[in-house]
Amino acid sequence: MSAAVSSVDRVEMLRPSGALRADTIELTRRLVSADDWDAIISGFDTVCQEQIFAFAQLRWPSVTLEPNLFYVSNVPVGGVLIMIQRLPGGLSSIAIAKWAPMIADTQHPEADAIYNAMVAALKAEYADKRGMLVSILPHASTDPHNADYAALRGAGFKRGYALTYPDRYLVKLQLSEAELRASFDQTWRRQLTKSEKNNLRFEHAPPEQLGAFKLLYAAMSERKLFPDFSAFDTLDKLFVLDPTLRPELFYVYEGDALVAGAVIFKAGKRAVYLYGATNAAALPLRAGYFLHFHIIQWLSQSTDAEWYDLGGTDGFLGLHQFKKGMVGSRGVITPVPPVVNYASNPLAYALGVGALGAREMLHRLRRTLSRANRNIAQSDQPLPPLDRQFS
Known part of the structure; x- marks a missing residue:
């Protein structure tokens, strides 16, 4: 698909007609070029900066980016930009997605089924087939119940680290x-x-x-x-x-x-x-x-x-x-939900979660050191209570 597709054409492509039954939905996963990816997802309802290839390539230069588009009857209905982070020594890799999966049309009658099918496809490709830990950070929801987080937990993902100030x-x-x-x-x-x-x-x-x-x-x-x-x-x-x-x-x-x-x-x-x-x-x-x-x-x-x-x-x-x-x-x-993690292989899970935990500790240490620097503005908001919404 050409990266020069017009915005009008893009909207038409992203609005499949007819309902998709949750128990019969069939997605086709395709890896696409960087230009095609950014052109197509620009029409998605849940597009975000972190899922733009041009942004991610500059922000995280050490990872390998894989733009996964999902289609129903050749119509793109969602997508995930996966970042592949290799662990030291080449022991394993982590497939990371931030603010994803994205849905093309949030008003589609089977949007929830599409989301669940994308999650299943990611598990099959990156966890089952390629032996990676799959780590996803869902969006904060404007609804009291975060359906994306619930869907991921229902699909077997385990809770990981949470932001210090998640609101x-x-x-x-x-x-x-x-x-x-x-x-x-x-x-x-x-x-x-x-x-x-x-x-x-x-x-x-x-x-x-x-x-x-x-x-x-x-x-x-x-x-x-x-x-x-x-x-x-x-x-x-x-x-x-x-x-x-x-x-x-x-x-x-x-x-x-x-x-x-x-x-x-x-x-x-x-x-x-x-x-x-x-x-x-x-x-x-x-x-x-x-x-x-x-x-x-x-x-x-x-x-x-x-x-x-x-x-x-x-x-x-x-x-x-x-x-x-x-x-x-x-x-x-x-609040932004905690990160959730899934692996088919126990060793891949242990290695991946350990690596993510070590990275999080380094981030927290960097922030602690910055707070110790009296020449830098200090945070003064009370820490929020332990979150009970996300189990």
């Missing part, structure tokens, strides 16, 4: 301006009103203006001393993607002075706040409130996204309060 903050989109304002917490709404009296100007900027955001971000990082474990160095690669997958750039000005900016992933049904930056003048101007309010309106008017994912807090109480107020009464604060 994600999601704003409801597609609301009228009056509904949106009413949904904000009272304090957040009051700060927004004050920002609107400060002669601020919102702008949806073209990709060519990314350099200004980089300068703003660098200055903010130096000023606030936040430890940065993000994939910020992938931005250049993301901004040359097809417009469907390319992030959007937004700025707020006071007069001619740039005071705040944000980079937003907007494909699929869930837009994501990737990066934000402000200068020293932004706080008294309440520019962050002004920026996000207009981003929410833009997403509601210009995309099919139903939710605006603000990400987490990394343990900073101020971020929690700001994001909680924006989520308000119509949004949700919901």
